[in-house]
Each structure stands twice: as structure tokens, then as C-alpha cells.
Amino acid sequence: MANRHTVTLRVEDHFGNPPIKRNQKLVQLSDESGSAVFGRDPSCTLVLRPADLNNEHADMSISRIAGEFVTKPNGTGGKDIEVWNYSSTNWLIVTGDRGYTMNLAPRSRGVLTHEETVLWIEGQEANYGFYVYNPDLADVSYKDRYEELATKLGVREDAKRQTLLASSAESLRGSFAPAHQLILETMFKDYLSPHPGVFPRPRSVRDVQQELLNSRVIKASYNGPLSEDHVSRVLRNAIETARNFKVPGLEQSLDRRPVDQGEWTRHRLAMFLLGAGIITRSDE
Numbered sequence: 001m002a003n004r005h006t007v008t009l010r011v012e013d014h015f016g017n018p019p020i021k022r023n024q025k026l027v028q029l030s031d032e033s034g035s036a037v038f039g040r041d042p043s044c045t046l047v048l049r050p051a052d053l054n055n056e057h058a059d060m061s062i063s064r065i066a067g068e069f070v071t072k073p074n075g076t077g078g079k080d081i082e083v084w085n086y087s088s089t090n091w092l093i094v095t096g097d098r099g100y101t102m103n104l105a106p107r108s109r110g111v112l113t114h115e116e117t118v119l120w121i122e123g124q125e126a127n128y129g130f131y132v133y134n135p136d137l138a139d140v141s142y143k144d145r146y147e148e149l150a151t152k153l154g155v156r157e158d159a160k161r162q163t164l165l166a167s168s169a170e171s172l173r174g175s176f177a178p179a180h181q182l183i184l185e186t187m188f189k190d191y192l193s194p195h196p197g198v199f200p201r202p203r204s205v206r207d208v209q210q211e212l213l214n215s216r217v218i219k220a221s222y223n224g225p226l227s228e229d230h231v232s233r234v235l236r237n238a239i240e241t242a243r244n245f246k247v248p249g250l251e252q253s254l255d256r257r258p259v260d261q262g263e264w265t266r267h268r269l270a271m272f273l274l275g276a277g278i279i280t281r282s283d284e
Contacts, residue, residue, distance in 0.1 A: 005029040005081060007036050007069050008131040009046045029081070034071035038130070039064050039086075048121070048128045061124035063087040069132065078136030083119060084109040093120040099192035099274050103199070113137070169276030172241070176278075179221035183234045185279045186211055188270040192280070202266035205231045239269055247272045 008026045027036050027045055038046035041064040048062045067085045074080040085092050085104050092104040096114035104110050104119075115137040119130040176184065185192070186208045190200040203211075209228045212218045218226050243250045249268035273279040 004133075004135065005034075005071055005079060006133045007046065008133075009038070009048075010129045010131065011049065011126050029069060029071045034079075036069045037065060038068070038128075039066040041065060046130070048123065049126075059123040059125050061090075062121065062128070063090065066090065066121065067092065069130075074136070079134070080136075081112045081117075081132055081134050082109055083112060083132075090121055093122075094118075095120075095193070098277060098280070115140075169245075169272075169278065172245075172276065172278050176238075177221065178217050180234045180238075181279070182215065182217050183208060183212065183231055184238060184273065187231075187235065187266070188273065188279060191270050191274055200270075202263060202270055205235065235266070235269075238273075239265060242269055242272055 006026055006028050025046065029036055036045040038044055038048060040048050040058045040060070040062040044065065048059060048066065063086060066087050067083060070082045070084065071079045072082060083092065083094075083104065085106055085108055087106050089106055091106065094102050094104055094110070094112070095118045096116075102110070112132055112134065115134055117132045117134075119132065121128045187203050187205075188200075189203060205228050208231045209226055212226050215226075222230065239250065247268070250265060250272075270279075
């Protein structure tokens, strides 16, 4: 499917852990129509049914015409893929290569900005995942575009230096010890792969401690089992580091509660670490 704009539908078991793939169907957004409509109505390009693609049983929590993928010229010789959410109630959960990206509200639309994007709709009986591929975004360089605009606008060279936040993010990548990196990735696991229908939230200190009890990385780093205090210290150090780098939303005055209770602080830390590419999907 190289060099083709495609959408793959996967219907997954609603309560599976991990989700069980029930079926999948791939469609190509052709140059002629450039559109793929999805919903529960049988006339849709991608029909959302809970069991299999030939089953007549409909998921009544899904709109007859729930949405549409549309290709449009992007002005640079390639194409963008827009997603339209026609539902009056259902949200679309959108994830990109850095994890959690956004939630597309009912009756709204958005442009998919990653080469590979996953969108989810939560139904009553199944989860419906769309795996969207746009080859035209493979070689997009935001840095090159920035430089072109800076030159066009006459921005002075000394004014083009990185912000403190950007330079801080650059220095932090790869700076955490493997065990500390794994603890942070586990705490923010739901941001990296958010479950359909759930706004991602940081995991609790206890949940992280329990999940990593048998981790080989943790066992190699600590003389003894991982404790909640170990997790809290890693989190506290990460928050203080981010505060020292003036990450917005992490001012001390905003949250004086213990780190295992300050959900807003941990959420803001997660968005910084994700956006800067400091935490990624862990192999463990």
C-alpha cells in the first residue's frame, strides 16, 4: 500500500484486555472520490458492526452516518486527509506517533497531521478503530517550513534561537536512567495508547509500583522490590526538573498536594514529556 492514502477499519472486542481483533477491512482513498464514509448504515464505505463485516446486527450507539475521511490538496503538491465527525454525540479519539493527540468533538472536523494516525469510536458493543495512512506526510519537515517562514518574515538570526523550553527538552531526551524512564512511561501509559472512550489520565503511584514489580529493568536497577516511595521520588524529581525549565502549568503554587494526588501536575508533566518526545512507547 505504499504511496496510497488508506484507511483500515478494525473492530475490536469491547472488553478485551488486550483487545481482540474481530475483523478488519482496508479501503483506499482513490484519486477520483477521495472519500470514505463510516457509520452503521449498510451503504457506508466502512460499516461499523460489532461482530463481523457480513453481520446484519447494528450497533445502535453508532450514528447511521458517523463521519467521513476526505482527501484534499494541501498546497505543497501532496494531499491532506480530513476527518469529519457528523455525530451529534460521539467523540473521535485521535492518536499520532507520539501518542495521545486530541479528541474530535461531535459535529466538527480536523486535519490529520501524522503519516500514520489512529482514530477510535467507542460503541456499545465494540470499539471501532481507523488506522489512517498518508504517505504525503512522510517527508514533511516542520523545521524546514519554520526556516522558510523565518526568512520570509525577516526574523533576525539571534531571534531564531530555541526557547528555553525547547532547549531544555533537547537536553532531557535520553537523560533519564532506564528505570526512571520506564517508571515515567508506565505512569503515562494511557497517553501513549489511550483506551477508546477514556480521556487519558496519569496512573497512580501504587498502580505503577504494582505493574513494575517483575520488570527486569527495575530489578537490575534497585536492590530489592520497587516501592511506592521509589516511584514518588522519580515523579517528584521529574516535576522539579520541569519546573526548573519553566514548563507552563507546573508553577509550585498551582498544586501543593503530594505528587501522588496532584493529578493536574502529573497531567501537565505528561503533555510536556510527550510533546518533547522524552517518553515514548516502551518495548517492555
